[in-house]
Amino acid sequence: MRHVLWMTLFASLTAVVFGVVAKGSDRQRLIYGVKVFAEFMVIAFILGWILYFLPLP
Amino acid sequence: MVTREMDHAAEKAPGRAWMLGVAAWAVPGLGHLLQGKWARALLLGGVVWVMFFVGLAFGGHLFRVGSNDQGFSAILQLLPMSANFGAGLLYIGCWLTNTGFAEQAQRITYEYGNTFLLVAGLLNYLAMLDAFDLAAGRKQ
Numbered sequence: 204m205r206h207v208l209w210m211t212l213f214a215s216l217t218a219v220v221f222g223v224v225a226k227g228s229d230r231q232r233l234i235y236g237v238k239v240f241a242e243f244m245v246i247a248f249i250l251g252w253i254l255y256f257l258p259l260p
Numbered sequence: 261m262v263t264r265e266m267d268h269a270a271e272k273a274p275g276r277a278w279m280l281g282v283a284a285w286a287v288p289g290l291g292h293l294l295q296g297k298w299a300r301a302l303l304l305g306g307v308v309w310v311m312f313f314v315g316l317a318f319g320g321h322l323f324r325v326g327s328n329d330q331g332f333s334a335i336l337q338l339l340p341m342s343a344n345f346g347a348g349l350l351y352i353g354c355w356l357t358n359t360g361f362a363e364q365a366q367r368i369t370y371e372y373g374n375t376f377l378l379v380a381g382l383l384n385y386l387a388m389l390d391a392f393d394l395a396a397g398r399k400q
Contacts, residue, residue: 209372212314213379216307220383223303224390226399 214243277395284391286348288312288384291391304387311380312350319364320373322354346381346388 222236284291289305292298323340344351354360360377364370393399 209318209369213311213372213376216311217379217383219303220307220386223300224386 210247211244214240214247218243273392273396277392280395281388281392284388285346285384288348288350288387291388292394295391295394297394300390304383304390308347308380308384308387309350311376311383312347315373315376315378315380316354316360318369318373318376319367320360320370320375320377321363322351322360322377324355324361340378343378343381346383346385347377348384351381 218236218240221239222232225232225235227235280291280294283294287305288308289301292301292304322344323337324344325334325337325341329337364373367373390399
């Protein structure tokens, strides 16, 4: 569970920077930041489930 | 054509923009702070500082090219070192005090720490470019 928290912390901090440096209105940048955060989380969960089923030693 | 436009834009960038860019690299958040962009300084600088110290607290280690690294080994160290170097004086301070360079691979958060430290430097490069663009008038 802690791994998810650290991953969420990483995704949220990175998304803040991406959102702030993006171009556009405040609303557009907020939406972009939220999208970046969501993409981090979704892709991490997808990769996590793929790795779960791989028969790694 | 594009090169000419970029050269023209580089010529137009005032010396102040370059100085603010260097300040933004050296102390995360300072480049925006000196331009009166308090919110940006707080958000960008805050994120870099938090990520750097969380990375150290997680047991991550900073990279450097040491005298033992020769040839390909030195090149392998160079890329992550350049990412760490983006944290500016935070990295230099750690280098001078020899803090954060010891590997603590036995810690469960070791890889998280490495990632936080690397990304803190890379994000500060982004913040530095943002401060430069704002100072040069290329961005509102």
